[in-house]
Amino acid sequence: MKINSATFVTSAVELDACPPSSQSEIAFIGRSNVGKSSLINFLTGKDGLAKTSSKPGHTQLINFFDIDQKWTMVDLPGYGYARRSKAQRAEFNEFVSDYLVNRENLLCVFVLIDAKIPPQELDVAFVEWIVQNELPFALIFTKADKTKPQPLAANIAAFKAELAKRCDGEPAVLSCSVKDYKSRIGVLDFVEQTLKMGG
Numbered sequence: 001m002k003i004n005s006a007t008f009v010t011s012a013v014e015l016d017a018c019p020p021s022s023q024s025e026i027a028f029i030g031r032s033n034v035g036k037s038s039l040i041n042f043l044t045g046k047d048g049l050a051k052t053s054s055k056p057g058h059t060q061l062i063n064f065f066d067i068d069q070k071w072t073m074v075d076l077p078g079y080g081y082a083r084r085s086k087a088q089r090a091e092f093n094e095f096v097s098d099y100l101v102n103r104e105n106l107l108c109v110f111v112l113i114d115a116k117i118p119p120q121e122l123d124v125a126f127v128e129w130i131v132q133n134e135l136p137f138a139l140i141f142t143k144a145d146k147t148k149p150q151p152l153a154a155n156i157a158a159f160k161a162e163l164a165k166r167c168d169g170e171p172a173v174l175s176c177s178v179k180d181y182k183s184r185i186g187v188l189d190f191v192e193q194t195l196k197m198g199g
């Protein structure tokens with residue numbers, strides 16, 4: 001699949017403020033700093049479309065990007081950002097879970113996971129929540145350039161094993177690195193199939 005145009009639509013702080021849309025949406029979520037905004041820029045080929053930062057907690061709103069006037073990418077704020085206050089974290093949980101559970105045109109949730117670390121409780125618990133809510137999702141292991149194929153495969157297998165202890169089903173799993181141009185293809189092919197099936 002080729003992306004020809006990608007443009008910022010709007011930001012929202014809550015579900016009610018999300019733009020009305022008949023287009024299918026694919027949302028990017030994951031721990032703070034895992035590379036959600038970078039992946040959006042990488043897939044669209046537009047540096048700076050989604051704001052990235054080396055400091056965690058950068059994306060604080062739900063950001064919508066129109067892709068070829070056919071579908072929408074949604075950049076969600078990261079979870080697990082320790083420096084947020086308890087109240088801010090509760091607010092985050094409420095508005096992101098409200099979006100994920102109630103957004104009618106949400107076609108798939110990409111849950112991003114850092115490829116170089118073994119399974120983290122926060123990520124496994126989040127994916128478990130996604131499964132419990134019957135949301136269609138795929139796991140994308142990010143920053144694959146920071147690890148070698150063997151530990152990457154081991155981390156993916158360990159994550160799947162941890163998840164299998166808690167939920168049924170085999171998740172779709174992808175990996176990528178913004179430093180490896182070819183790794184876009186796997187993700188974009190998956191998007192194409194997903195749009196074909198559900199859009």
Ligand SMILES: Nc1nc2c(ncn2[C@@H]2O[C@H](COP(=O)(O)OP(=O)(O)OP(=O)(O)O)[C@@H](O)[C@H]2O)c(=O)[nH]1
Nearest residue numbers: 033034035036037038052053057058059078143178
């Ligand atoms: N080496 C490497 N670095 C990456 C990759 N993807 C993202 N990064 C870096 O990771 C940092 C965080 O990236 P972001 O895209 O801002 O992460 P985010 O998940 O949107 O973060 P929040 O908005 O704070 O939740 C930045 O310094 C990126 O340059 C990757 O594939 N490889």
Ligand SMILES: [Mg+2]
Nearest residue numbers: 036037058059
């Ligand atoms: Mg971000």
